[in-house]
Amino acid sequence: MGPSDSSETERCQLNTNPSVSPASLTDPHAKTRLKKSSYLKRLGRGKYLLLLFLPTLLYYLLFKYVPMFGLVISFKNYNLFKGVWQSEWVGLKYYQLFWNNPDFFKLISNTIMLGIYRLVFGFTAPIVLALLLNEAKNALFKRFVQTVSYLPHFISNVVAVSMVLMFLSPSNGIVNHFIVWLGFEPINFMVMPNMFRPIYVISEIWQHVGWETIIYLAALTSIDPQLYEAAEMDGAGRWKRMLHITLPGITPAIVIILILNVGHVLDIGFEKVFLLYNPAVYETADIISTYVYRTGIGQGNYSYATAIDLFTGIVSLLFIYSANWFSRKVGETSLW
Incomplete structure (x- = not known):
């Protein structure tokens, strides 16, 4: 803001507040007091909104x-009895230990592959469902599909994994019953390394596709209906209307969610993977978060586990920053 803008603001304050004298505007202390008074007034007007925001603020402060x-402690040889400050400094020892780990590339590749699978299929599935629901004409059918699709989101991962294990059971699972009915032998899916990623991704889509669709359905409501009417008068069919009106209308929401999801490529949900995997599928199922759990909690190597976790956080930050930079260069939508 230039000097002319500043003087214009001061004149407006003088006109709206007669108690402010022109001389006080030239006094730097008076200007500070005026700004503080204005800030306190705005704070007072929004006190109820700030009160509503307080639980979220406390949550992030206490748990994040x-x-x-x-x-x-990732830079220390942490000793539980000595405490954080009394433990010996070791610098980057545990980071080097992780980089020299024989399983380093396997853990990284498993995590990235699982994250990419979830990004490609789990990210696109809500968009497809939202577009299909937007084309549905029967309101009752549309509400029914929405309700059925987002209800699994409220099921805990423990229950969801239990259902998956029951469905895929080689003895009494519904999937193997169908396979036997077709004349084939039952398959024990949960001990097959090449089946772990499809099982994980499909269960993620089933559990969260309906909930994430709500975001895109909300974005669809912002599209002007007159655009569809004009396109229909020009002879555009459903496919062209969706391609040239619907998709561009929700592109900003798609880009923002994509950037956020790219930042979570390495941040695969620990709980579901931990509940689904077993030693027979470590080849494709063992990821960074499960390895951190085994080494940090299981073996008590807290410094080593913290170093791995910090390394993952830094890489995720680079991913989300790169995705945001690319989005800003290519299009006009970005997080910052």
Whole structure:
């Protein structure tokens, strides 16, 4: 803001607040007091909104920012009895230990592959469902599909995994019953390394596709209906209307969600993988988060596990920053 803009703001404040004298506007202390008074007034007007925001702020402070203090143990040979500050500094020892680990590339590749599978299929499935629902003419059918599709989101991962294991059971699972009915031998899916990724991704889509579709359905409501009417008068069919009106209309929402999902490529949900996998499928199922659990909690190597976790966080930050930079260069939508 230039000097002329600043003086214009001061004149407006003088006109709207007669108690402010022209001389006080030239006094730097008076300007500070005026800004503080204006800030306090805005704070007072929004006190109820700030009160509603308070639980979220406390959550992130207590469970996201305060625990960052513990990252210091990744540079120390942490001893539970000595405490954080009394433990010996070892620098980048545990980072080098992870990089020299024989399983390093397997863990990275498993995590990235599972993340890419989830990004490609799990990200596109809600978009497809939203577009299909948008084309549905029967309101009752549309509401029914929405309800059935987003209800699994409220099922805990423990229950969802239990259902998956029951469905795929080689003895009494519904999938193997169907396979036997077709005349084939039952298959034990859960001990086949090449089946773990499809099982995980399909269960993720089933559990979350309906909930994530809500975002795109909300974005669809912002599209002007007159655009569809004009396109229909020009002879555009459903496919062309969807391609040239619907998709461009929800592109900003798609880009923002894509950027956020790219940042979580390495941040695969630990709980579902941990509940689904077993030693027979470690070849494709063992990812960074499960390895951190086994080494950190199972073996008590807290410094080593923290170093791996911090390494994952830094790589995820680079991913989301690169995706945002690319989006800003190619299009006009970005997070910052």
